[in-house]
Amino acid sequence: MSRTDTLRSELARLVKNEADAQQEVAKHARDANKHAADASKKIQAASKTKSPMSRASYIRQAESSAAKAAASEKKVAAAKKHLADLAKANAAKQKSLDNAEKSERAALARQTSKDRRAEESHIRRMASLRNGMAALPAPKPEPLRVLYLTTNPEMLSGGALRTDAEVRNVQNELRGTRYRDSVVVRHLPAATFEDMLNGMNDIRPHVVHFSGHGGGSGILFDNGSVALPAGVGIDYSQLTRFLSATDEPPRLLVLNACDTLDGADELLSAVPVVVAMSDKITDTAAVVFATKFYSAIASAQSVGSALNQARAVLSVLASAEDHLPECVCREDVDVDNLVLVTPD
Structure with missing residues (x-):
């Protein structure tokens, strides 16, 4: 496998990982919003109930949902950092791929030119043999x-x-x-x-x-x-x-x-x-x-x-x-x- 093929494979993997990370950010954000909404509902329920036991239960449930929302927010932050790292790695890998492709194109151009000169040299050699004379005076x-x-x-x-x-x-x-x-x-x-x-x-x-x-x-x-x-x-x-x-x-x-x-x-x-x-x-x-x-x-x-x-x-x-x-x-x-x- 050539260097460019290897870099393309690595870049494709990074792109997939970046897409997965974006989905992870979205999932944790949804979870955080859901738990925050649950906590808000429980707080409202606690303020409306006249029963002390029910109020205490709603408050405990609200605190639990708020803790879950906070945990999901932390996961969102971690997932965003991971996404940023992947984006940076993706950009660096793309730059490496661009440089490798440029080098391969230059090498191909040199090889093509070299092959062309070799073919022309062979043609001249054959013509020289047919004409019975050297290509360049001794x-x-x-x-x-x-x-x-x-x-x-x-x-x-x-x-x-x-x-x-x-x-x-x-x-x-x-x-x-x-x-x-x-x-x-x-x-x-x-x-x-x-x-x-x-x-x-x-x-x-x-x-x-x-x-x-x-x-x-x-x-x-x-x-x-x-x-x-x-x-x-x-x-x-x-x-x-x-x-x-x-x-x-x-x-x-x-x-x-x-x-x-x-x-x-x-x-x-x-x-x-x-x-x-x-x-x-x-x-x-x-x-x-x-x-x-x-x-x-x-x-x-x-x-x-x-x-x-x-x-x-x-x-x-x-x-x-x-x-x-x-x-x-x-x-x-x-x-x-x-x-x-x-x-x-």
Whole structure:
């Protein structure tokens, strides 16, 4: 049973309990009114009778009915409190159900998009085999150049990221790979958007990697200030213009930042392959992802296999964030055959 099915079942039970509680309030209220009316009748009868014995009997009966009315009023109050608690629990459960349904819809949309891309990739593969040509020209036998941009403008305001540890781990991992001499990493810390443009001019990277803060609308670069560090937001349309403003656009863009998958489709007009995160990602998972992804790339694995290797390692973490890295590519690109490092 899915989480939404469980929540719907629990919500239905709460709704029934709430209806039962409303009936209970009504029952005790009727009982209280009946006993109060009985007490009033007995008091009137006692005031009319001339017999002392009858008057005493009526008064005793009135007191008994009044006590029963008071007891029923207490039950009404208790039942109303129980009803209020159920209403509160009902509202909280409905909110949980709404959130769960929203998450399921988002997951279904991501899976549908993923299935569509897989189907398109299969079609391209079949067409490539029929045409006897590769989906993407093989890279020239030259070192893979990676422009590694890291930003941490919120390090003094509680939003610090361990991008320094990420770069260190990636570089250490690359030293142990088989084709380490075939990968050149140019790291630009506290990167501004001007640094990105200058880096693309200087080394003409095959891969542009960004690690920092991201969101649904864009990513956060550094302002370059030493005294007053702050973030500079660049939306995906602006990022697309930067990446397109070169004679040799990168083959791959990696956005190792939270909620960056939203901009992937727009960025495909500048780069053929985009790897991005579909939701928030923890510091630990971001470091592990980058380390294992580039280790596989430097071992002459395809981009598709490198992504799968990184996901496999992420699945072992306690946070199990292997569902976050997603790959989006142009229709004429097959990431399972796209190898960026050519073995000697």
